[in-house]
Structures are given as C-alpha cells and as structure tokens.
Amino acid sequence: MDTNHSMKLQLDGAVHRNLTAPRLVEKALERGEGILTSTGAFRAVTGKFTGRSPKDKYLIEEPNIRNQIDWGEINRPMDPGTFEHLFQQVKDYLREREVFIFDGYAGADSRYRLPIRVINEYAWHNLFARQLFVRPTKEELKEHQPRFTVISAPGVQANPKEDGTRSETFIAVSLEQRVILIGGTEYAGEMKKSVFSVMNYLLPEQNVLPMHCSANMDSHGNTALFFGLSGTGKTTLSADPERSLIGDDEHGWSDDGIFNIEGGCYAKCIGLSKEKEPQIWEAIRFGSVLENVVVDDDGHAHYDDSSLTENTRAAYPIEHIPSARIPGVGGHPDVIIFLTADAFGVLPPIAKLTPEQAMYHFLSGYTSKLAGTERGITQPEATFSTCFGAPFLPRPASVYAEMLGEKIDRHRVRVYLVNTGWSGGPYGEGERMKLAYTRSMVRSALDGSLEEATYTPDPVFGIHVPDRCPGVPSEVLLPRNTWADPKAYDIKARELARRFRENFERFPDVSDIIRQAGPTK
Template identity: 50%
Template structure:
C-alpha cells in the first residue's frame, strides 16, 4: 500500500466504539474462540493422517495449539525472536513472498476440463506430483519427530465453508495457519474432523532434480484437485498456505454458484454491506478499515445465497512504513498472538517498519478480533455497493464514476491500476497493470466465469458498482498531483450512504461510465478530470492512449464459448 493511502486517518465516535466492543464481548462466534485451554497430543493414526497421507513416523502431533502454547513452542524451538511487546517475529528465509512461477496443478481428469491453463495455472504430470509428494512424505517419516496440525475452516458461512487441514513441521507456520483460518470453538467440534483439503508443508524439502522433472526451480507448490491435497516444498513463506487454499476456493465455489472474490468487506451500523476490490497500492485495506463501520474481512470473501462471508479468521497486512499515526488499527493489532514476518527488529526490541533491507514485503498476520470494530459473525448481507479501486497514474480517470452492470464486468475483468516511476526497476513512466478480477494470480477457472456469476448476483440483489480513482488528477504522474485523501473519503462516503445517487451525472465520451457533476467535499474540476488539466489536448491524447491499453488487454478475454463484454469498454 502506498504511503499516500497510508495517510488516511479515520475516527469514530466513542459511542460507536463502545457499542462495537460490547458486541464483540457478547459474541460466541465459533471463529473467534481458541480451541481448548491446553493442548492434547494426538498421533498420526488417531487423526487418520497415516492412511490419508502416508505420513506415519512422527511420534508426536500437536493439534490446534492454544496461542500461549504456540508461543512456547516457537520460543523453545528458537524459530524467531520476540519483540518488546511480545509479538513473535520470524524470517521466511530466501523467499519473502509467493513464488508464482513455482505453483502447479496436476493435469488430470476431470479438473483438467475446468482449470484455465496458462501462465497462472501451470500443469504437471501426475508422475511429477508423485515424485514431489513422495519426497515430502519421506522427509516427515525420516526427519520429523514432532509435527503440528491445524484443523479448521475456510469460510464463515456454514453452508459454503470448507474443512482444511494444514500439516507443518514448524510451530510458527502452525501459528500462521491459526491466525489466518477459522478456529473451531471446541474439541468436540473437531472430534470427527474430515478435511476437505489437506496441505502438507514440507518447506525444508528442496527439489534438486527439478530440471529432470521439468519444473521452473527447486521450489514446487503443487495442487492435486482430485486427491484434495497440496504439497509445499522449498519455500518457507507463510502466504503460500493462505493463497493456496484461496486458489482452491476459487475453484470449488463458482462451480456451485458461489462467488469467490479477492476483496475486502465492511458493514454499516444499519447492516448495509460494501465490497472493496483493488490491487496493491489502491487503498483496499485502508479504506475498508473504517472505524465507523464493522470490518468483515480485509482480503478474501465469498458471496452465496445468504450474503457475504469472510474466508478467513484473520488479517495479513503489509507493514512497510507502518505507523500508529497513519494506520492505528493495524499498528495496534500487532501484539501477542500476532506474527511478524521478515521485519527487522532493533536492538531495543522494537520493530523497524521502515527498514526494507530484508524485503519490502514485510508482513503481519493476526486474528481478526485484534481489530476493535470487526464483525464477529464474519458475514454480511448481500452488498449494497461494490467499489473498484484504481490508482490511475495517467491522471485521466475521474475520482468516482458509476458503472452499469456491463461496465462493472468490463472493469472487473480488466482489474486496472498503474505503477508509477521508481516503484520498480526500469519503470520510468506510468505503466498499466491489469489483473483479472483484481486477483488474476488466484483465478483457477476462466476469468469470464467469475464475471458471469458476479453479473447474475448484481442483477438479483440490485447491487450498484462504482469505480474510484485514488491516483492522480490535473495531469499524470510527475505533472499532476495525487488525489487528496479528503476527496477520496468523500467519494467513498457518498457511495456508502447512497447520497451520490442524488446528484446529476454526465456520461464520459470515451469510457461511457457516469461521472457526478457535483459532490460535497470534491472540487468540481476534480470530478471532471479533463477540467483539472491545463493542457486539454494532452488530456485527450492520454485518455485515448489509456483507452487503447484497456482495449488491447481485453482481447485475451474474447474467445469462443465465453461471454464477450467488449461492448462495455471504452469506445
């Protein structure tokens, strides 16, 4: 998230915060309660792991450890270091982010007919999977005396959730799974637990024979849809487990008519629900963490017949340049039971969030109840509003525009934002970044399948969609200026309270969406981006250039047998 979006400072009335805390204290929602007050050791046979996976030799299995015992294991195993306030911090080694080029799916029937094969979903032969899987099982049987098992859920909706089992060798990876997935409330609840999907994290296994196997590197994260298993080898990064299950939810749910989405969600005091889609740096996490609304979740959600539901039991936030002044909710959530990744710890025990010597992708995972005004049920009604966030560094998109259903599908599939000069090596001018569904890396089916399903849900529930630009106005990057936080918040608030529908709109001649002529808190010249440019011819040329980029990107979504949304794009 950019430093500019980190500058959003929000406040809520004491009465609202008091009522929120009262609501949390009285909740008995299953996903917020820790399982057991002390651990009970299991065996691979008592949990059926031996027959299900082939892992037979570890003599001790720690299952669903309570947080205090997780901390004891982490410190005893010397897996990281403890910060001044008791937060545990680990290093994920060589890999400080996901390894997308090392993610594979076993190419076999019947899933091979559903998966959208390509750069995102790369296939491997069953024999390759067997080779990697056998090495992982052998490692556990030959080298591991104790292992950790998390049994819980992905999805707060009882009818749409999946039972997930995460097997790890490291206590901190068990901690990560406990933070990010949904924790059962009692031992009885998981007494006869049957996983729908199992991840075996064998991060210490390195595939030295990767060239013979036809892999990209000695790292492999392989999913077997038919066996409902995945194996992780060669990388310690915690996010592989989280995003691995998300990829599977993106496979299972849409085939059953349930939408899976890479978005944040919150709920108003009157129960109105809103979704926020957006790529990194657009403000998705910051804008949804609104103290005047209840946070449902910050990253992954489903939409079934009952409404919106969070996939997760926690949050996974970036910490680079984090400060209490700019993001108090996230900053205050970093305490005992949270887990820092790759953050540099100073000699006095304080995290140094400005130090990016290890990586810029420093992270923290924490249970969602570390946020004061979270929604305990993890669910909301059918959304009133959907906001697509973009950071347009070309400076031609308005701060807010209203989309028709068809336009919403076009922009959902486009998933547009723009990188600016200096953010990556070799980027010297604004560069468009298109990511289907605002999360192309996790879409296992063809993107238009998600768009078709989303369009049906919009029509059924009357949900309105808006495009909000948190990027530049008055010119592109280097000429114009970044959209003010005040103006962005005014746009968001007008969408959430519905007041934006009370104003007049004009239709953009190129993109076709509706732009408000006036909005409290937003200067009229800013609302109409062309008027904000002193060089009108320059605006017209840049808008035409960006429209062409949209059109060129969209050609990949046009093929026989899928819905063509081209007509709803720029003219």
C-alpha cells in the same frame, strides 16, 4: 496419520496439534524462528522470497478436472507423476522432524466451509495459519475431518532438471487428492492464497461466487464489497471504525448473502501509521505475525523501512479489529467498489458504473502490480488481472463474471470504480491519491450521498464522474485538471484506453453491449 482420504503421512518426530497462539509463539521463539516486537507481535523474516511466486505454482493435470481448468500462464499444469515424486520428498523430509498441525476451516458460513488441515515445518507458519483461517470451537474440533490438507515444508527444494519445475520453489495443488504441497519458500502468504485458489474451484459447484474482495457492514446491516489486487486498499478501506468488518480479502457470495472465507487479516504495512490506519495499528499485538518488517534493538517496528521488501505484512485474527463481525457473514451487498491503483494517473478517483461497465471492468481487472507483492516487481506496473484476482482463479473467467453479473442484476447493486493510484501525473511524476480523499469518496458512495451529485461521462473512458463529493476538492475529481500539462494527460489517457481494448480481445465471446461499455476513444 491420515491427512485425508487415502493420503498417509508418517510422522515419527514430535507432533504438535492445534496449539494455542501463546504456545506457538513460545515454540517459535524457542526454535529461533523470529523475535517479539515491543507490542508483543511475532516478527519473522522470510529470506529471499518476500512475496508470492506465481510462476512456481502448479495445478496437477488430473483426469477429473482437466476440462474444467483455464490452463495457461496462471494455471500451469504439472504431471501427476511429478507431484507424487515431490510429495514423497516432502514425506521423507518431515518424517522425523518436529511438525505443527492446525485443523480449521476455510469459510465462515458452516453451510459452505471447507474443513482443512495445515501441516507445517515452522511453528510461526502454523501460528500464521491459525490466525488466518477460521478457528474451530472445541466441540467442532472433536468432529473435525479435513477435506483438504496443506503441507508446507520450506526446507524441501525441487530439482528443476529432474522435476521439470521452473525453480527450486513449488506450490503444487492436487484437486483430486485434495493436497497442497509448498516447498522452497518461507513466504507464509502462499498457504492462504493456495487455499483461496481451491475455494475458487470448489464454491461455484455450490452456486457460490468466490471473490477477491474485502467486506464491511454499517449499523443497519447494509453490506459493501471492495474488489482489488494487493496494495489497492482492500484492507485499509474496509477497516472503518464506523462499520463492522466482515473480512479483508476473500469472500463467498451465496443465495443467502456473503461470508468471509478466512478468520483473520493479512495487511500490507509499509508506511503504516497510527494516525492513518488506527485499527490495523492497534491490531498488531501479541498473537499477530509480522513478516519482513524492520525491527530495531528495542523491538520497535519501523514500518517506513522497506530495506527488506516493500511487501511487509501483518497477519492477525479478525478479533483484533474491535468492530469485527463474528461470525463473518452478512447480507447481499448494496454497494460494490472496484479498487484500482492507476499508475498512468488518468482514471478519475471515483466514477459510477452502469451494469455493463461493471462487467467490463470486472473482466478487465485493471490495476498496477505494486512493489514486492510478487517476485521481481520493484515499481508499479500496469496490469490487467481478470476479476481482480486472476492469479487465484482455476476456472475460466466467464464462470465468475457471469455469476457476478447475475447477482448485481438480481440485487440491484450500485457499483463504483475508485482509483487509489496516482493523480496529477503518472507514477514518478504525480502523487498517490490522498487516503483522506479516498475515504471521503468511499463514505459518500456507501451512505448514498454521492447519488445527489451530477454525473458526466468521462470523455475517454465513458464512466460517470460526479461533479462534487463531500470532503474532496472538486478539481481532484477530474484528473485532467490535476495535470500541469493537459495535452500530456490526453496522450496517457489514450494510451491506457488502447491497452484496455487490446486486453479485452481476450474475451471474444462477450456480448457487444458489454464490449461497448469500455473506453470510447
């Protein structure tokens, strides 16, 4: 079978192509890959890997792409010979096994979409791919020619001594051969994020900005973007019953507007409740996939139980959200919101940014890695993730930042920084910002009512804090007022400001006007 170009994968076992969701669920149950919950969702457990393995992800160091990649801790190079060796192992392993194939797209806008093929060892992984990527119509499927192939074979493990890998796990991306190999991990999120990394490489060549953000739209066609790392609220805040959901995690911004890169949602569901997140709650039904959610003998999911991992997940097609916009395209955004989960508890819950501050905070990408999203993370850790998506950016950060700055300027976009992290003290002392308050602040930013407030520059960070916001106590807006010991707040705020400045030293070529938009103390 030709996967793409000259790559050949000999499959002598049973090959299931483009099965429907019911047939994939049936096969997964038949093969003992998981169980059905009381709502009809399929639950799988992913073993010891319950989050991404970023230190086991590699880009093949190939001649035509070598000078375009920002090599380092995120984009780890792999020798082409090692890739060929691993690829041969995968081919040998899958040759006589039952496999599942999905043909679809990355990209809801037909002008920029990437035809992909996903080949899986597990039926439930193929169900995940079917629900997360863009599903073709019957007519499109007849003409489908994959330009990138994802091959996920969790049963294949690398040998670090022979292969030079860090562990038995590997996520190896060949941009020249247009193949992604995944082995040694059952965590399904590796497939979606690997394709996103590929799109982050390809789209700038078409003058399209790829973005790690969610997006929604009001009834008048006004579009909003929500940038942020996992756990900061992208999915929760974009699933608004009063707005149409375009997508919850990955988008492109072209000269014509924005489009969803995916066809489904991948929500964190630890602590999920029908009262707080009704749309996500109702979306988890037949055809959805639950990862590592504890389920009792009666099939009821226990979303408060983190005994398997904090990073419990729900994957479902975007059609499961009643207000979803299909196809997932929209106009140029009016508002951009940068979401940060501040573990220091010192950033204001909402602040307006100047264009220069927007560029500073986009490049900084400050947030906290939340428990379980990556191997080894057990409690929030302050981190700076360039462009709010550093793990998925093959090119230098300046490529994406310059594109965003130009688009913000051209379309006169209002930009806000929203802290969904801690208030009243740092992690362990303060409390997580109430979701109801965050929703009120976001709603006021989107409908323009927050523009009526009086803004005061934060004395440490310089960002502009409103004096009032409908539905939010005024004292919450000023984080220093929420601390029992204001002097302790001052110490923490200065510490975070210092971290901002030290991190920004990574960008020596940035203009002074952007550099000076950072913390003032």
